[in-house]
Amino acid sequence: MIFITRRETFSASHRLYNPQLSEARNLELFDKCANPNGHGHNYVLEVTVAGEPQEETGYVIDMKRLKDIIRRELISKVDHKHLNHDVDFLKDVIPTSENIAKAFWNVLKDKLGDAHLHSIRLQETENNSVEYRG
Amino acid sequence: MIFITRRETFSASHRLYNPQLSEARNLELFDKCANPNGHGHNYVLEVTVAGEPQEETGYVIDMKRLKDIIRRELISKVDHKHLNHDVDFLKDVIPTSENIAKAFWNVLKDKLGDAHLHSIRLQETENNSVEYRG
Amino acid sequence: MIFITRRETFSASHRLYNPQLSEARNLELFDKCANPNGHGHNYVLEVTVAGEPQEETGYVIDMKRLKDIIRRELISKVDHKHLNHDVDFLKDVIPTSENIAKAFWNVLKDKLGDAHLHSIRLQETENNSVEYRG
Amino acid sequence: MIFITRRETFSASHRLYNPQLSEARNLELFDKCANPNGHGHNYVLEVTVAGEPQEETGYVIDMKRLKDIIRRELISKVDHKHLNHDVDFLKDVIPTSENIAKAFWNVLKDKLGDAHLHSIRLQETENNSVEYRG
Amino acid sequence: MIFITRRETFSASHRLYNPQLSEARNLELFDKCANPNGHGHNYVLEVTVAGEPQEETGYVIDMKRLKDIIRRELISKVDHKHLNHDVDFLKDVIPTSENIAKAFWNVLKDKLGDAHLHSIRLQETENNSVEYRG
Amino acid sequence: MIFITRRETFSASHRLYNPQLSEARNLELFDKCANPNGHGHNYVLEVTVAGEPQEETGYVIDMKRLKDIIRRELISKVDHKHLNHDVDFLKDVIPTSENIAKAFWNVLKDKLGDAHLHSIRLQETENNSVEYRG
Numbered sequence: 158m159i160f161i162t163r164r165e166t167f168s169a170s171h172r173l174y175n176p177q178l179s180e181a182r183n184l185e186l187f188d189k190c191a192n193p194n195g196h197g198h199n200y201v202l203e204v205t206v207a208g209e210p211q212e213e214t215g216y217v218i219d220m221k222r223l224k225d226i227i228r229r230e231l232i233s234k235v236d237h238k239h240l241n242h243d244v245d246f247l248k249d250v251i252p253t254s255e256n257i258a259k260a261f262w263n264v265l266k267d268k269l270g271d272a273h274l275h276s277i278r279l280q281e282t283e284n285n286s287v288e289y290r291g
Numbered sequence: 292m293i294f295i296t297r298r299e300t301f302s303a304s305h306r307l308y309n310p311q312l313s314e315a316r317n318l319e320l321f322d323k324c325a326n327p328n329g330h331g332h333n334y335v336l337e338v339t340v341a342g343e344p345q346e347e348t349g350y351v352i353d354m355k356r357l358k359d360i361i362r363r364e365l366i367s368k369v370d371h372k373h374l375n376h377d378v379d380f381l382k383d384v385i386p387t388s389e390n391i392a393k394a395f396w397n398v399l400k401d402k403l404g405d406a407h408l409h410s411i412r413l414q415e416t417e418n419n420s421v422e423y424r425g
Numbered sequence: 426m427i428f429i430t431r432r433e434t435f436s437a438s439h440r441l442y443n444p445q446l447s448e449a450r451n452l453e454l455f456d457k458c459a460n461p462n463g464h465g466h467n468y469v470l471e472v473t474v475a476g477e478p479q480e481e482t483g484y485v486i487d488m489k490r491l492k493d494i495i496r497r498e499l500i501s502k503v504d505h506k507h508l509n510h511d512v513d514f515l516k517d518v519i520p521t522s523e524n525i526a527k528a529f530w531n532v533l534k535d536k537l538g539d540a541h542l543h544s545i546r547l548q549e550t551e552n553n554s555v556e557y558r559g
Numbered sequence: 560m561i562f563i564t565r566r567e568t569f570s571a572s573h574r575l576y577n578p579q580l581s582e583a584r585n586l587e588l589f590d591k592c593a594n595p596n597g598h599g600h601n602y603v604l605e606v607t608v609a610g611e612p613q614e615e616t617g618y619v620i621d622m623k624r625l626k627d628i629i630r631r632e633l634i635s636k637v638d639h640k641h642l643n644h645d646v647d648f649l650k651d652v653i654p655t656s657e658n659i660a661k662a663f664w665n666v667l668k669d670k671l672g673d674a675h676l677h678s679i680r681l682q683e684t685e686n687n688s689v690e691y692r693g
Numbered sequence: 694m695i696f697i698t699r700r701e702t703f704s705a706s707h708r709l710y711n712p713q714l715s716e717a718r719n720l721e722l723f724d725k726c727a728n729p730n731g732h733g734h735n736y737v738l739e740v741t742v743a744g745e746p747q748e749e750t751g752y753v754i755d756m757k758r759l760k761d762i763i764r765r766e767l768i769s770k771v772d773h774k775h776l777n778h779d780v781d782f783l784k785d786v787i788p789t790s791e792n793i794a795k796a797f798w799n800v801l802k803d804k805l806g807d808a809h810l811h812s813i814r815l816q817e818t819e820n821n822s823v824e825y826r827g
Numbered sequence: 828m829i830f831i832t833r834r835e836t837f838s839a840s841h842r843l844y845n846p847q848l849s850e851a852r853n854l855e856l857f858d859k860c861a862n863p864n865g866h867g868h869n870y871v872l873e874v875t876v877a878g879e880p881q882e883e884t885g886y887v888i889d890m891k892r893l894k895d896i897i898r899r900e901l902i903s904k905v906d907h908k909h910l911n912h913d914v915d916f917l918k919d920v921i922p923t924s925e926n927i928a929k930a931f932w933n934v935l936k937d938k939l940g941d942a943h944l945h946s947i948r949l950q951e952t953e954n955n956s957v958e959y960r961g
């Protein structure tokens with residue numbers, strides 16, 4: 158079993174806010190992350206797939222193909238966007254890193270052909286990151 | 292002459308948009324950076340001051356003091372904010388990195404006591420940065 | 426299951442030395458790491474906790490709370506200290522990265538409420554790191 | 560169980576090419592990676608071993624010893640070399656990161672004494688990496 | 694005056710070899726860098742231009758335009774290539790970082806419109822870099 | 828004119844303390860940096876030399892030679908040492924980054940043959956650095 162990781166980046170804004178709660182409770186839960194006009198990050202995304210190298214190529218998956226899938230299915234939808242307003246597959250979730258990683262998993266999991274999606278790692282800042290393994 | 296650099300980070304959103312121009316011209320000039328809901332970055336700020344080490348301390352400037360000044364005057368005003376809407380000293384400028392760096396210079400230049408402000412470097416993404424030297 | 430990682434740094438000195446062994450044996454085992462006056466590092470600490478995102482917040486654990494716990498329980502005890510002399514919970518161990526990581530685990534494991542401590546990763550230099558998973 | 564990771568780097572060139580296939584098929588499979596004169600990378604290698612710290616030293620394995628083994632068995636054979644032509648243990652494989660990682664595993668696995676080889680991670684560029692766990 | 698820096702990467706192989714000297718002298722001068730089959734690097738290129746922000750955009754130069762120029766004029770010519778054999782503008786030079794940086798300068802200097810080329814920085818490994826300022 | 832930069836690292840401990848001042852004044856000036864048992868850092872040193880590439884080699888200076896000089900004259904004297912006690916050329920200075928950089932300059936400036944020492948950059952932590960240009 159070999160694990161292959163592709164790293165991509167995107168720049169987006171978001172606001173942590175639960176519309177079912179009061180303003181006061183939102184501020185208590187999310188503090189400055191609840192700023193009404195939002196704030197943003199340079200997210201670092203790492204997609205890891207697992208598999209065996211193919212005899213013909215020595216590749217588990219062609220990195221260029223993996224890159225193209227990630228960019229088409231994820232990056233083009235979230236880069237230079239506001240995650241609360243501009244992204245279909247994030248419409249009804251609070252865009253924490255945890256929820257974004259799970260949503261990314263659901264988008265990608267059937268798009269990789271023979272390769273097996275192993276994990277989605279999302280780094281929000283140089284100090285904060287999450288990893289989801291399905 | 293010794294140059295002292297303090298690095299700080301902040302997370303903010305912005306939109307590149309010139310209100311004196313048409314939507315079409317804005318889109319032509321700023322492309323995806325003109326997204327109406329904005330987008331965001333983890334900015335890396337490097338403030339460099341120049342001077343001679345003092346006999347008593349061996350410091351040009353106490354880094355803790357420099358850090359406190361930068362955080363009080365700049366970071367607390369821009370971190371987790373929308374640069375177009377939430378920041379007094381950026382109110383009438385298009386928040387490109389060039390303009391942010393110049394605005395930061397103007398805020399800081401008289402706040403450093405004996406130390407001499409040498410440059411403001413602002414990194415917007417891992418690939419794009421600007422430096423202003425007054 | 427989602428894994429949440431918080432990164433913190435601290436600067437400390439240490440000396441690798443086993444007081445139950447001779448000077449010659451210490452030098453043989455630890456070489457320049459046994460320098461009598463010690464040496465130091467900028468340690469990078471990564472604490473990973475595991476759990477499910479909560480419905481109300483989308484958080485496994487509030488990163489600000491995790492940061493506060495790590496800083497109160499660990500960083501404030503080791504930052505700008507000598508690990509052989511100044512830290513209660515490291516008193517009777519040789520402060521290798523392995524032993525520091527285990528000691529950090531023991532300090533943190535009951536302080537995280539519902540979240541489950543998954544791993545302690547400690548990077549001593551850009552080339553050397555350890556990870557402990559309990 | 561503690562995991563110890565040593566990071567080393569090497570600079571090498573390679574060409575992705577399967578001699579049993581036509582030029583056209585190679586170009587289709589490997590695109591610019593099949594450039595006849597080759598191209599190159601600064602590879603980052605991370606070797607992780609697992610074990611329990613020893614009572615006498617607090618080490619799972621002496622990092623200096625691990626470094627010496629990696630440099631003698633791997634780095635000295637691949638650094639400043641062409642991986643298709645200059646390296647005995649890569650002679651009959653297509654030098655993808657997947658195949659290099661597996662070959663490195665086979666070279667190292669019996670050379671570590673009591674320590675247990677856990678994984679070989681190989682980063683080809685800042686965006687592409689693989690990990691092999693035997 | 695504001696300095697704008699765009700960072701790009703490319704992967705290439707090269708051989709340090711002066712064809713006017715003997716094999717023995719080449720080995721003496723270039724040691725393992727003279728390996729007949731070559732070796733390679735992930736080069737990091739930083740192009741810095743200087744100018745004043747324009748009133749209409751707040752840009753010294755549109756980063757997307759700068760990126761496109763660098764990719765068209767430089768990266769497409771050197772990425773996944775052998776610098777001694779595959780690059781027209783490097784044909785008659787020993788491809789040291791010094792000489793590559795100077796050659797890059799000559800290629801770019803008249804392609805930037807109103808913006809003024811300030812420096813070419815080229816990082817060959819994480820420890821070795823050069824900067825040329827014309 | 829081309830600028831060549833070599834990066835090296837070393838791990839050392841130090842204490843900021845002026846023996847001509849009282850304990851209370853030292854604590855006021857240096858705060859936690861005055862911890863009696865000291866603390867430490869992984870310092871990153873960048874030495875920049877300037878010159879013209881030589882016709883025969885395309886080098887301003889052979890990086891291997893520059894590396895050897897830096898390691899022999901500086902790194903071997905400060906790595907895994909206590910800067911207040913173990914280093915001859917730092918004996919009578921408070922080992923701030925400013926003072927260390929100036930001392931390094933004085934050690935190196937006559938050891939580089941034809942190459943011209945341009946700057947000494949010393950990074951104490953990922954957020955704090957100094958640069959000295961003689």
